[in-house]
């Protein structure tokens with residue numbers, strides 16, 4: 001009896017302690033991995049367009065990969081980490097202006113979709129790439145430190 005009371009005490013103490021233990025490290029890491037991938041795919045597209053690497057037909061799977069990643073941006077920010085942001089480059093303003101952040105992410109999605117459509121017609125040029133990366137810049141300017 002005494003033992004189980006002690007055990008219950010230990011369990012309830014650890015339950016009390018758990019919110020403090022559960023920080024947002026994994027969420028921040030996930031977001032960072034997402035954008036590292038977005039950055040790498042975009043750099044690959046840039047190198048490909050300059051003629052440095054790959055072939056013209058690679059632009060379709062690259063654009064598809066970018067489209068897939070674009071779907072993941074808003075869900076990755078669903079948890080508000082403003083008060084536990086570590087050394088994240090995500091500006092806490094994101095969560096005060098989540099509608100606007102979502103709008104910028106939606107714009108990125110539609111630019112990535114547009115880029116894919118043009119890639120499928122084999123008509124991609126530097127101007128299309130600039131238009132695509134402008135959608136990155138407009139979000140970074142407002143929401144990346």
Ligand code: HEC
Pocket residue numbers: 028031032035036038039040042073088089090091101104105108132133135136137139140143144145
């Ligand atoms: C809707 C907003 C948004 C869009 C669109 C967006 N980003 Fe970002 N990006 C961020 C935020 C916020 C961070 C910081 C994430 C973090 O540290 O948790 C970030 C981080 C990054 C990083 C890693 C950190 C750094 O400074 O190097 C890279 C690389 C990156 N983005 C590239 C891109 C590229 C390329 C595009 C477009 C193809 C893009 N992003 C589109 C918001 C956005």
